Structures are given as structure tokens and as C-alpha cells.
Amino acid sequence: MSSTLSDVFRSHPIHIPLSNLRDFKALPDSYTWTPKDDLLFSASASDETLPLIDLSDPNVTTLVGHACTTWGALQITNHGVPSRLLDDIEFLTGSLFRLPVQRKLKAVRSENGVSGYGVARIASFFNKKMWSEGFTVIGSPLQDFRKLWPSHHLKYCEIIEEYGEHMQKLAAKLMWLALGSLGVEEKDIKLAGPNSDFQGTQAATQLNHYPICPEPDRAMGLAAHTDSTLMTILYQNNTAGLQVFRDDVGWVTVPPVPGSLVVNVGDLLHILTNGIFPSVLHRARVNHVRSRFSMAYLWGPPSDLMISPLPKLVDPLQSPL
Ligand SMILES: C=C1C[C@]23C[C@@]1(O)CC[C@H]2[C@@]12CCC[C@@](C)(C(=O)O1)[C@H]2[C@@H]3C(=O)O
Numbered sequence: 001m002s003s004t005l006s007d008v009f010r011s012h013p014i015h016i017p018l019s020n021l022r023d024f025k026a027l028p029d030s031y032t033w034t035p036k037d038d039l040l041f042s043a044s045a046s047d048e049t050l051p052l053i054d055l056s057d058p059n060v061t062t063l064v065g066h067a068c069t070t071w072g073a074l075q076i077t078n079h080g081v082p083s084r085l086l087d088d089i090e091f092l093t094g095s096l097f098r099l100p101v102q103r104k105l106k107a108v109r110s111e112n113g114v115s116g117y118g119v120a121r122i123a124s125f126f127n128k129k130m131w132s133e134g135f136t137v138i139g140s141p142l143q144d145f146r147k148l149w150p151s152h153h154l155k156y157c158e159i160i161e162e163y164g165e166h167m168q169k170l171a172a173k174l175m176w177l178a179l180g181s182l183g184v185e186e187k188d189i190k191l192a193g194p195n196s197d198f199q200g201t202q203a204a205t206q207l208n209h210y211p212i213c214p215e216p217d218r219a220m221g222l223a224a225h226t227d228s229t230l231m232t233i234l235y236q237n238n239t240a241g242l243q244v245f246r247d248d249v250g251w252v253t254v255p256p257v258p259g260s261l262v263v264n265v266g267d268l269l270h271i272l273t274n275g276i277f278p279s280v281l282h283r284a285r286v287n288h289v290r291s292r293f294s295m296a297y298l299w300g301p302p303s304d305l306m307i308s309p310l311p312k313l314v315d316p317l318q319s320p321l
Pocket residue numbers: 114120121122123136203204206225226227228229298
């Protein structure tokens with residue numbers, strides 16, 4: 001019997017820790033990770049670097065295609081998202097997580113819900129707790145933000161809305177660059193819609209906070225996962241922590257480059273391209289001296305759309321992978 005992602009989440013309810021991570025002076029056992037908790041926990045680290053691509057480069061289609069094929073991820077500059085807006089979303093994220101725990105809990109994610117304050121949705125699949133807290137926005141954040149900031153919520157709603165508009169346009173542009181590198185055109189992909197602008201696609205904005213940690217080498221900010229999206233666009237503040245994994249290379253840290261954005265290929269783009277683009281395994285490590293924020297725009301198709309490999313990318317001699 002098949003089950004949906006929502007069914008799986010429902011059968012793995014998540015527990016919201018009520019403690020404030022900043023109050024721990026030592027790492028509790030429930031937060032201490034070993035390779036038993038995650039096979040790749042101590043996999044080797046490499047100083048290879050994720051491709052950093054200038055979107056105004058004349059060769060951009062080939063560069064994006066190559067990064068998606070070899071890494072399933074890339075970092076981009078000259079992406080057109082105003083740096084003022086990146087500052088605003090970082091300010092919003094900092095303001096949100098600096099609120100007292102009791103205030104954040106007013107907007108806690110409900111047991112079967114997706115929006116609101118809580119630990120990462122994948123937390124219930126691991127034995128150990130992650131050194132982070134998150135806030136997920138799907139659709140309008142008005143109700144939740146009103147609970148967090150009774151008198152200032154509108155200014156924060158405007159930032160989320162403007163951020164979503166820019167990210168949606170950028171996601172569509174990146175999608176055309178990535179698919180264009182494989183020779184896919186408007187006529188080959190129904191998901192693109194009549195205006196080729198991917199109208200009807202859906203997104204979640206995930207705000208993440210990784211507080212200062214007393215023993216970062218034994219803790220895990222966000223455990224290794226792939227995103228279940230088409231594509232994720234991530235902005236990280238100036239503290240390193242994101243790592244991507246490549247089979248032949250190991251864990252590679254993605255250093256924050258001011259003003260740049262990280263792009264991850266998600267599971268649905270992996271399926272759409274019949275495996276040509278891998279969805280990147282990634283995780284977030286934590287830090288002894290600085291707290292870290294990241295803001296992920298998780299971009300996916302309309303929820304009722306069936307996704308399968310694009311016929312153009314299926315080898316006539318081989319059925320879809
Ligand atoms: C749209 C979604 C993707 C996500 C699950 C969710 O329904 C909302 C939160 C997203 C997030 C963000 C942190 C990492 C992640 C794996 C998780 O636990 O929650 C992703 C989920 C995903 O990519 O499947």
C-alpha cells in the first residue's frame with residue numbers, strides 16, 4: 001500500500017523541546033551524535049569547493065548544468081535579489097529566534113501542520129536531537145506572525161512576501177538554465193505552464209537557527225538529508241556550517257560568500273531528470289563561538305501534480321529509472 005509524505009510524517013510525530021539550547025553549558029547525551037546515529041557523521045572532510053557561478057556569465061547554462069550534474073548544488077552571485085532584501089530576511093530571522101521561548105511557542109507548529117515554530121520535520125527519524133530550531137512559512141504568515149509580534153507583524157509579513165516573489169522568479173530562471181543545459185524546452189515540460197513561468201508552483205520558506213554550542217564536534221545542527229523539493233535556494237548568514245556530500249569526495253563545507261545564494265537540486269528534480277541531476281545530500285554543523293542563521297526557499301510543484309521523468313530525458317532503450 002502506498003503512503004504519502006504526509007502519512008509518513010503523521011506516523012512520526014515530533015516532540016518540541018521546551019528547553020532553551022543557549023542555557024546548556026555542556027552537551028546533553030540526547031544531543032550527542034556518533035556514527036551509530038548517522039552513518040556519515042564522521043565521514044571524511046575535503047577542501048574541494050562547490051562551484052560558484054556568476055549568473056551574468058555568457059556561459060551560464062553550461063556552468064549551471066555541469067554543477068547540477070556533478071554536485072547537485074551550486075553557489076550563485078549576480079542573481080538579482082536585492083542585498084537589502086537579504087539583509088531584511090536575515091533581520092527577520094534574527095528577531096524571530098531572539099524572542100523568548102514562551103513567545104515562540106505561541107506559534108508552535110501543530111501536530112499535523114507544517115507552518116510554524118518547531119524542530120526540523122525530519123527530526124523524528126533520528127534517535128538524537130539536533131542543535132537547532134526552525135520556523136516554517138507556507139502561504140500567509142499573518143496568523144503566526146501576529147502571535148509572535150502583536151504590534152509589528154505587518155512589516156515582517158511584507159518582508160516574507162517580497163522575499164517569496166523574488167525567490168519564485170529566481171527559481172524559475174534557474175530551472176530554465178538547468179533544464180536548458182539538457183536541451184529541455186518549454187514544449188517538453190507541462191509543469192512550466194502556458195507562460196513558461198512555473199505559475200502554480202508552491203514553496204515553503206524555512207528559517208533555521210543554530211545557537212552557539214558547547215561541543216560542536218559531537219553535535220549536529222541539521223542531520224544529513226536531501227530536500228524533497230524541485231530546487232532549494234538558501235541564504236546563509238556569515239557563519240559557515242552548511243556541508244554538502246559527494247560520494248567520491250566526502251563532506252565539503254560551503255563557505256558563506258557575501259551576497260551569494262546556495263542552490264540545491266531536490267528529489268523531485270532528480271526524478272524529473274531521470275537521475276541526471278542528483279539531489280544533494282547536505283547537513284548543517286554548529287559552532288562554538290557564533291550562532292548561525294539560514295533561510296531556505298523550498299520550491300516544489302503544485303501538490304496534486306504527478307511527477308515522472310521527462311520523456312525527452314528517458315533513453316528509448318531503458319525505462320525511467
Ligand atoms: C515543504 C517542505 C520541505 C520540508 C518539509 C516541508 O513540508 C516543510 C519544511 C521543509 C524542511 C526544512 C528543513 C529540512 C527538511 C528536510 C525538513 O525537515 O523540513 C525540509 C523538508 C523537505 O525538504 O522535505
